[in-house]
Amino acid sequence: MKEALLETFNAYFEQPLIDEINEVGKLVEIPAGEIIMDIGNYIRSIPLLISGAIKVLREDDDGDELLLYYLEQGETCSVTMACCMGHTKSEIRAIAETDAVIVMVPVQKMEEWMGKYRGWRNYVFESYHNRLNELLQTVDSIAFKNLDQRLVEYLKKKVEVTNDNKISNTHQEIAYDLHTSRVVISRLLKKLEKMKKVALHRSYIQVLDL
Numbered sequence: 001m002k003e004a005l006l007e008t009f010n011a012y013f014e015q016p017l018i019d020e021i022n023e024v025g026k027l028v029e030i031p032a033g034e035i036i037m038d039i040g041n042y043i044r045s046i047p048l049l050i051s052g053a054i055k056v057l058r059e060d061d062d063g064d065e066l067l068l069y070y071l072e073q074g075e076t077c078s079v080t081m082a083c084c085m086g087h088t089k090s091e092i093r094a095i096a097e098t099d100a101v102i103v104m105v106p107v108q109k110m111e112e113w114m115g116k117y118r119g120w121r122n123y124v125f126e127s128y129h130n131r132l133n134e135l136l137q138t139v140d141s142i143a144f145k146n147l148d149q150r151l152v153e154y155l156k157k158k159v160e161v162t163n164d165n166k167i168s169n170t171h172q173e174i175a176y177d178l179h180t181s182r183v184v185i186s187r188l189l190k191k192l193e194k195m196k197k198v199a200l201h202r203s204y205i206q207v208l209d210l
Contacts, residue, residue, distance in 0.1 A: 001022055001025065001027045001103065002018065002019075002022040004027070004050045004051075004101070004103075005018050005021055005022060005025075005050075005103065006018060008048075008049075008050050008051075008073060008074050009021075009048070009074065012074070012119055012122070012123045013117070013119040013120065013123070014117055014118070014119045016117070017113065017116075017117045017119055017120055020109075020113075021048070021103060021105060024105060024106055024109060025048070025103040025104060025105045026045070026103065026104045027050075027101065027102075027103055028101070028102050028103075028104055029099070029100075029101055030052070030096040030099070030100045030101070030102060031096065031099055032096050032097065032098050032099050032100075033095065033096060034095070034096050035093060035094070035095050036054060036094040036095065036096060036100075036102070037077075037080065037090050037092070037093065037094040038090065038093050039059055039089075039090055039091060039092065039093050040089050040090065041089060041090050042089055042090070043080055043089075043090055043107060044106070044107060045104035045105060045106060045107060046076060046080060046081060046104070046105045046106075046107060046109075046110055047071075047076055047077060047080065047094075047102045047103070047104055047105075048076050048102065048103040048104075048105060049071050049072065049073055049074065049075050049076065049100065049101075049102055050073065050100075050101040050102060050103060051073055051100060051101045052073070052096060052097070052098045052099055052100025052101060052102075053070055053071065053072050053096075053097040053098045053100065053161040053162060054070065054071040054077075054094050054095065054096055054097060054100060055067060055069075055070050055071075055094070055095050055097045055177075056068045056069055056070070056071065056077060056079065056092050056093070056094050057092065057093045057094075057095065057177070058091070058092060058093075059093065064176070064179055065093070065176045065177065065179070066138075066177070066178075066179040067138075067154070067177040067178065068092065068134070068135060068138055069131060069134035069135065069138065070097065070157065070161045071094075072161055075127065075130070076123075076127050077092070077094060077127075077131070078124075078127040078128045078130075078131040078132075079091065079092050079131065080092075080094075081110065081124060081127065081128075097161060097162065098161070098162050110124075141153065142179075147178070147180060147184065147188065148188055148191075150178055151174075151178065151185065151188050151189075151192075152192070152197075152210055154174065154177065154178060155167065155198070155205070155207055155210055156207075156210050158207075159207050159210075165206060165207040165208075166204045166205070166206050166207075167204060167205040167206075167207065168203065168204045169205070171185045171186045171189065172185075189205065192210075196208060196209065197209055197210055198210070
């Protein structure tokens with residue numbers, strides 16, 4: 001685990017901090033599609049992403065989901081950290097978008113390391129900053145962009161985080177992420193296919209030119 005920590009976090013953390021994470025952390029391999037953290041659960045550990053991608057979702061009162069942002073290598077979830085600091089239940093759902101490797105760190109270490117390690121403080125503040133910017137982009141997208149644009153950005157981001165131009169999500173799953181209906185997504189994907197932007201196959205969507 002220490003080798004993976006050094007490779008991923010050496011630019012962020014001091015050597016003594018990496019040694020501590022190696023001592024108290026737990027290396028976990030998560031298959032794609034598995035829920036890592038769910039709404040309403042108390043958070044016992046902070047995830048540090050070694051490899052893979054995780055999508056973070058919110059859910060409304062009717063059970064409909066909205067994609068907030070993705071976490072990629074070297075990142076953590078600042079919403080999780082905020083829940084840890086306030087000792088509150090999780091308000092988000094985190095699902096492995098691809099196979100992922102995560103180091104889970106006990107939450108009680110978060111406050112201790114904030115006072116002990118400058119690298120950890122900077123990492124936490126940078127995480128808050130990055131997630132806030134992504135949340136603002138999500139709000140702007142919903143408020144100011146039409147669904148055609150949101151779908152194109154969604155597909156581009158999928159290709160980026162998975163490093164694969166073949167998207168295996170169903171039309172219904174995409175509709176859940178974008179908080180709309182499957183019929184609308186299917187219609188928009190057909191429109192993109194006619195424009196030679198994507199190719200629709202039985203079990204995947206191939207991104208051609210977005």
